[in-house]
Amino acid sequence: xxxxxxxxxIEAFIAEGVDTVFGYPGGAIMNVYDEIYxxxxxxxxxxxxxxxxxxxxxxxxxxxxxxxxxxxxxxxxFTNAVTGLADAYMDSIPLVVISGQVPMSLIGTDAFQEIDAxxxxxxxxxxxxxxxxxxxxxxxxxxxxxxxxxGRPGPVHVDIPKDVTAQIAEFDYxxxxxxxxxxxxxxxxxxxxxxxxxxxxKAKRPLFYLGGGIINANxxxxxRELVQKTGIPAVETFMARGVLSHDDExxxxxxxxxxxxxxxxxxxxxxxxIGLGVRFDDRVTGKLSEFAKNADVIHVDIxxxxxxxxxxxxxxxxxxxxxxxxxxxxxxxxxxxxxYESWRETIINFNELHPLTFHEDTERLKPQWVVKRVGELLGxxxxxxxxxGQHQMWAGQFYPFTRPRQFVSSSGLGTMGFGFxxxxxxxxxxxEKISINFTGxxxxxxxxxxxxxAVEKKIPVINIILNNNFLGMVxxxxxxxxxxxxxxxxxxxxPDFVKLAEAFGGIGYRVKTKEEFDAAxxxxxxxxxxxxxxxxVHRMENVMxxxxxxxxxFNMMLLEKKGDK
Amino acid sequence: xxxxxxxxxxxxxxxxxxxxxxxxxxxxSGRGYNITSxxxxxxxxxxxxxxxxVTAGSVRVIEQITxxxxxxxxxxxxxxxxxxxxxxxxxxxxPITENLSDINALCEAYNGKIVNAGENTIIAMVADEPKRIDxxxxxxxxxxxxxxxxxGAVALER
Ligand SMILES: Cc1ncc(C[n+]2csc(CCOP(=O)(O)OP(=O)(O)O)c2C)c(N)n1
Ligand SMILES: [Mg+2]
Numbered sequence: 001x002x003x004x005x006x007x008x009x010i011e012a013f014i015a016e017g018v019d020t021v022f023g024y025p026g027g028a029i030m031n032v033y034d035e036i037y038x039x040x041x042x043x044x045x046x047x048x049x050x051x052x053x054x055x056x057x058x059x060x061x062x063x064x065x066x067x068x069x070x071x072x073x074x075x076x077x078f079t080n081a082v083t084g085l086a087d088a089y090m091d092s093i094p095l096v097v098i099s100g101q102v103p104m105s106l107i108g109t110d111a112f113q114e115i116d117a118x119x120x121x122x123x124x125x126x127x128x129x130x131x132x133x134x135x136x137x138x139x140x141x142x143x144x145x146x147x148x149x150x151g152r153p154g155p156v157h158v159d160i161p162k163d164v165t166a167q168i169a170e171f172d173y174x175x176x177x178x179x180x181x182x183x184x185x186x187x188x189x190x191x192x193x194x195x196x197x198x199x200x201x202k203a204k205r206p207l208f209y210l211g212g213g214i215i216n217a218n219x220x221x222x223x224r225e226l227v228q229k230t231g232i233p234a235v236e237t238f239m240a241r242g243v244l245s246h247d248d249e250x251x252x253x254x255x256x257x258x259x260x261x262x263x264x265x266x267x268x269x270x271x272x273x274i275g276l277g278v279r280f281d282d283r284v285t286g287k288l289s290e291f292a293k294n295a296d297v298i299h300v301d302i303x304x305x306x307x308x309x310x311x312x313x314x315x316x317x318x319x320x321x322x323x324x325x326x327x328x329x330x331x332x333x334x335x336x337x338x339x340y341e342s343w344r345e346t347i348i349n350f351n352e353l354h355p356l357t358f359h360e361d362t363e364r365l366k367p368q369w370v371v372k373r374v375g376e377l378l379g380x381x382x383x384x385x386x387x388x389g390q391h392q393m394w395a396g397q398f399y400p401f402t403r404p405r406q407f408v409s410s411s412g413l414g415t416m417g418f419g420f421x422x423x424x425x426x427x428x429x430x431x432e433k434i435s436i437n438f439t440g441x442x443x444x445x446x447x448x449x450x451x452x453x454a455v456e457k458k459i460p461v462i463n464i465i466l467n468n469n470f471l472g473m474v475x476x477x478x479x480x481x482x483x484x485x486x487x488x489x490x491x492x493x494x495p496d497f498v499k500l501a502e503a504f505g506g507i508g509y510r511v512k513t514k515e516e517f518d519a520a521x522x523x524x525x526x527x528x529x530x531x532x533x534x535x536x537v538h539r540m541e542n543v544m545x546x547x548x549x550x551x552x553x554f555n556m557m558l559l560e561k562k563g564d565k
Numbered sequence: 566x567x568x569x570x571x572x573x574x575x576x577x578x579x580x581x582x583x584x585x586x587x588x589x590x591x592x593x594s595g596r597g598y599n600i601t602s603x604x605x606x607x608x609x610x611x612x613x614x615x616x617x618x619v620t621a622g623s624v625r626v627i628e629q630i631t632x633x634x635x636x637x638x639x640x641x642x643x644x645x646x647x648x649x650x651x652x653x654x655x656x657x658x659x660p661i662t663e664n665l666s667d668i669n670a671l672c673e674a675y676n677g678k679i680v681n682a683g684e685n686t687i688i689a690m691v692a693d694e695p696k697r698i699d700x701x702x703x704x705x706x707x708x709x710x711x712x713x714x715x716x717g718a719v720a721l722e723r
Contacts, residue, residue, distance in 0.1 A: 122588060123595050127638045130583065147638060181580055181641045305632035308625070 001172070005134040006031035006165040009098060012141035014041045015173045018069050020060060020428050021045070022053040026073025027113060028100025031165035033071075045428065045457055048449035050077050052421035054084020055410075055447070058093045059425025062408040063383055065218060067148050068095045068425065074102055075113030078159075079120070083415060085155050086124040090412025091239065092216055094153035096144045097125075103163040104132060117159045126154030134167035139175060146177055151184030152303040153216055184302060188319030188327060196274075196298045196315040197331045203272035203296075205343040206232045209255070212239025212411070213277020213301060219322035220404035223276060224248070226325050231337025232274070233347050235263040237284055239411045240277075242401035252347055253356060256284040257547045258393045261354035261556060264547065266347050267292055268554040275299045277321045280310040281412070290552035300324045354545070354558055356397060367391060367466040367537040370517065371398040374436060374464065377521060382434040383426045385409065387419035387443030390472040393543045395438040417446025423461040424454055434462065434525060441467040441491050444532075451504035454530035462524045465497060465534045468541065476542045480557070501532035508532045570621045572601070574649050574720045575630060577616040580639040581607055588637050589616060598622060598630050602653075602717030613641060617719045619695070649720040654692045656680075657705055658712040661687050668708055675701045686711060 003011065009032050013021065021044045025033040036044050047053040050072045057068030068088075072081045078099045088095045102111040118130045127147050129140050137160070144156040200206050214223050220243045227234050227250050235255040236243055244251040253260035255267050264286075267273070273295045278284070285291040288310060299306075299313035300321055307316045317324055358368040371394050374382065380402045386392040386409040401407055408426055410418035419437040427435035444465050454461050471489040478486050498508030507529050509520035517535060524531040545556040579585045586605060593600050601619040608615050620630060631645045659668060661682065668689060672678050675698070677691030691701050695718045702713060 118584065119587070122584070122591050132583075179638070182638050303636070305629065305636055309629060309632075 001170070002168055003171050004031065004165065005131070005137050005160060005167050005169070006035045008134065008137045008169075008171050009141065009160070009165070010035045010039055011171055012138065012145075012173060013069065016067070016145050018042050018067075021069045021071055022047055022056040022060070022425065023071030024050050024053055024073070024077060026077045026100065028074035028102055028162045029071060029077070029098070029165075030100070031162065032098070032100070032160075045424070045453065047421060047424075047453050049447060050080035051083050051417065052447045052450050052453070054081045054095070054097060055087065055415075055418050055421035056425035056428070057095050057097070058084065058088050058091075058418075059385060059408050059422030060429045061093050061095060061425070062422070063405055063426040064429035065405065066429075067145055068093065069098075070095065071098045073100045073113070074117065075115050078115060078117045082120060082124065083413075085121055085157060087410050087413040087415045087418060088155040089124045089126065091212065091410065092153050093155065094148040095155040096141075096148050097155060097157045099157065099159050100165070101130070101159045101161040104161045105163070107161065118157065121157040124155075125157045128157040129159065131158060131160045131164050134164050134169035137164070137169070138171050138173050139177075142173060142175065142177055143179065146179070147182065151182075152213075185304070185318045186302070186320040186323055188300065188317045188324035190327065192315060192317045193324060193327050194331065196317060197328060197334055199272060199296060199298065199315060200230065200232070200274065201335050204339070205270045205346075206272040206274060206340065207266050207270035208232055208234035209267070209273050209275040209278050210234055210236045210240040210243050211276060211278030212237060214240060214243050214321050215404045217277060217302070217321040219277070219325055222322055222325040222329065226329055226332065229329070229332045229337070230335045231340055231344070233266060233340075233344060235259070235266060237278060237281070238396045238409065241396055241399075241407045242404045245402045246400040252351070254396055255553070257286070257549070258397065258543050258545065259547075259553075260351075260356040260397070261545055261558060262347055262350035264545070264553040264556060265350045268552075269346070270295045273297045275301075276325065277301060279306045285310065286547045286551055286553040290554070357559065358541075359559070359562055361538055364538045365512065365514065365517065365535055367468070367535075367541055368394050368398050369514070370464065370466060370535050370537065371395050371438065373514070373517065374521065375400040377518070378434055378436070378525075380406075382436045383408070383430060385419045385423035385426055385435065385437045387437070387439040388414045388416045388473075389440045389443060390468070390476060390541070390543050391438050391440045391466040393473075394466075416443040419443060420447050420450045420461065420463060421453075423463070424450060424459050427459045427461055435460070437461055437463045439463050439465050440472060441465055441469060441494060442471045445495075448500065451501060451506050451530060455505040458529075460528045460530055462521070462531045462533065465532060466537050467494075467497070467534050468537050468539045469494065470539060473543070479540070479542070480546075481548070497532050497534040501530070506530040506532065508534070510534045510536070512536045570623060571627070572619065572621050573627050573645060574651060574718060575618045575620060575634070576644040576649075576720055576722070577618065577634055577640060578608070578613050578642040579616065580641065581612055581614045582639055585614070585639050586616075588639065589618075589634070592633055592637065593620075596629070596633065598626065602715070604717040604719055617717070619718050644722050646722045648723050650723060651694055651718050651720040652692055653695045653698050653718045654690060654716040655698050655702065656688055656690045656714050657710045658686050658688050659705075659708050659710050661685055663708040668705070671701070671704060
């Protein structure tokens with residue numbers, strides 16, 4: 001079939017089963033938008049900023065497990081999208097991002113809205129392409145989707161000059177891909193797996209260290225089975241929330257900088273770390289030389305470069321977590337869960353000594369209470385997105401997650417402004433669930449224009465703004481490590497969030513008490529329109545426990561016991 | 566595991582396509598690895614090119630370099646051997662007034678010779694192991710070289 005480059009983009013989307021595209025038009029991509037106008041196979045959601053388009057595609061991808069798609073124009077359209085690409089790259093989120101480029105004849109002339117887009121995206125994408133001939137486009141688009149979702153997933157950027165989108169060429173999407181230089185390893189080495197099983201059987205204090213790779217690999221239910229059959233306790237990274245259900249007795253909690261006392265102590269005392277789809281991020285490990293100091297390490301990951309990058313793996317297994325865990329399950333009979341009885345008791349004791357909790361306050365709501373309360377009221381019915389800051393950590397700590405893909409947050413890059421557009425993407429992917437975004441008074445303003453997107457497309461995201469009148473997380477560090485010099489973090493001057501939401505056609509609530517909060521949430525869920533629920537919370541609350549940056553995991557600052565001080 | 570920096574030669578076979586070289590050099594600069602020298606040329610009668618990169622780093626860093634190179638989509642193979650046959654070429658411009666037979670003899674000891682003579686200067690070339698090129702360049706100093714150019718190492722695993 002002879003069609004234009006622009007039509008090829010549409011045909012490829014249809015062939016890939018894309019049902020939602022997030023984007024923003026402009027000169028260089030207009031030929032493609034013209035074809036979008038003419039088709040009715042997928043919906044296009046016009047965000048009000050290209051960064052938001054990419055975050056929405058990320059949220060869509062995280063919630064659905066499919067490749068997220070965003071489309072932008074050249075120059076400023078592209079540069080606005082870079083933060084989203086970087087965010088997706090850090091969190092291994094499969095995206096295909098299409099950008100327009102100036103016509104081939106103008107490339108290199110500093111033309112209007114010309115920027116070396118592939119030059120910029122090279123370091124924050126899994127792969128990228130500058131298309132120079134429409135005849136290459138079917139192959140490139142097919143490769144882009146394949147590369148984005150296979151192996152360790154990630155964003156792929158395709159930059160298409162305007163004349164290439166007008167060029168007519170042959171379109172055949174049934175071509176066999178022949179990527180001889182790209183062949184991800186998916187099957188774990190059986191000998192290594194056997195050795196790992198033997199090591200587990202011998203260990204006295206083994207510990208599962210579960211990461212976001214499990215969710216990418218759609219392996220959460222296999223992992224649940226493995227945990228249950230072995231009786232080995234587990235800690236989750238922030239990225240892995242929802243792999244185990246919050247009420248799983250073997251789930252100790254989240255580990256790392258703001259992990260629970262029991263999780264961090266378990267990691268410090270274990271004699272065998274069983275890392276599944278993790279990457280030993282510094283926010284997780286604290287001081288590397290003290291991390292799991294007395295333990296051997298089993299490390300399963302699809303990305304060979306993740307293995308022994310930071311912590312030496314005694315049992316490296318390169319492969320898809322799902323395959324490897326399935327192989328492990330076949331040999332699970334060699335493991336006697338009774339062996340770990342006293343280890344499980346040790347952990348219960350850790351938990352009793354310093355449970356993950358907070359102190360209520362009579363004057364103002366505590367942000368942790370809000371998160372817990374949403375959990376009680378909505379629980380499994382909600383998907384949770386977050387922005388970045390204290391509220392993000394409280395969401396990770398206190399929401400009762402029940403399933404994988406329930407939780408979407410910018411982990412690796414820590415991008416303020418991620419939450420609202422991501423929650424729009426989440427809602428587009430799973431409309432049957434309530435889409436909640438826990439956000440801060442700082443973060444929400446970084447993509448607040450998405451109110452318009454949500455109103456126009458009737459995407460009823462509920463933004464719960466935990467308003468502490470501070471860039472709270474930075475303020476916490478200033479309080480603790482900069483002798484309370486709160487430089488430029490005081491957000492006393494604020495918009496009227498209720499009116500702001502209303503100005504766009506959304507609905508706004510300002511609440512100060514538990515009763516008001518319950519009523520507002522109930523109302524927002526019933527009204528089913530985009531909402532801001534501004535909750536006035538305690539200003540000086542800190543996220544605890546806390547492992548100071550570069551400190552050892554077992555050396556946590558802890559919540560003061562009630563009555564201390 | 567030793568944390569000392571070791572010199573290492575890494576050979577990379579890549580698809581010969583646009584911006585593949587930038588992918589490689591961006592990887593080195595982005596991750597803070599160093600490049601002592603880098604050569605690249607197409608492999609005859611194939612769609613591939615071969616890069617030879619001389620780098621330095623601890624065992625862990627070198628391992629990361631090879632793994633990260635492997636992750637790049639257009640990279641076919643990465644060789645990182647202790648045991649490589651290495652050669653490098655150097656060209657030197659010298660005043661024609663220097664003792665040409667001595668210079669020629671010195672070059673010959675390093676698989677080279679005088680390859681060009683102009684009105685005021687001559688150009689000599691040598692090709693040898695990088696270490697020996699260092700030695701040669703030391704020895705040639707006394708003939709007042711005006712310009713020196715090194716090619717960077719190329720290498721083949723045994
Ligand atoms: C784009 C961006 N800029 C700056 C930061 C640094 N930063 C991390 S948390 C934070 C404060 C966020 O404030 P708020 O959204 O009110 O959340 P809170 O911590 O108060 O809950 C800042 C400025 C960041 N993560 N992202
Ligand atoms: Mg705040």
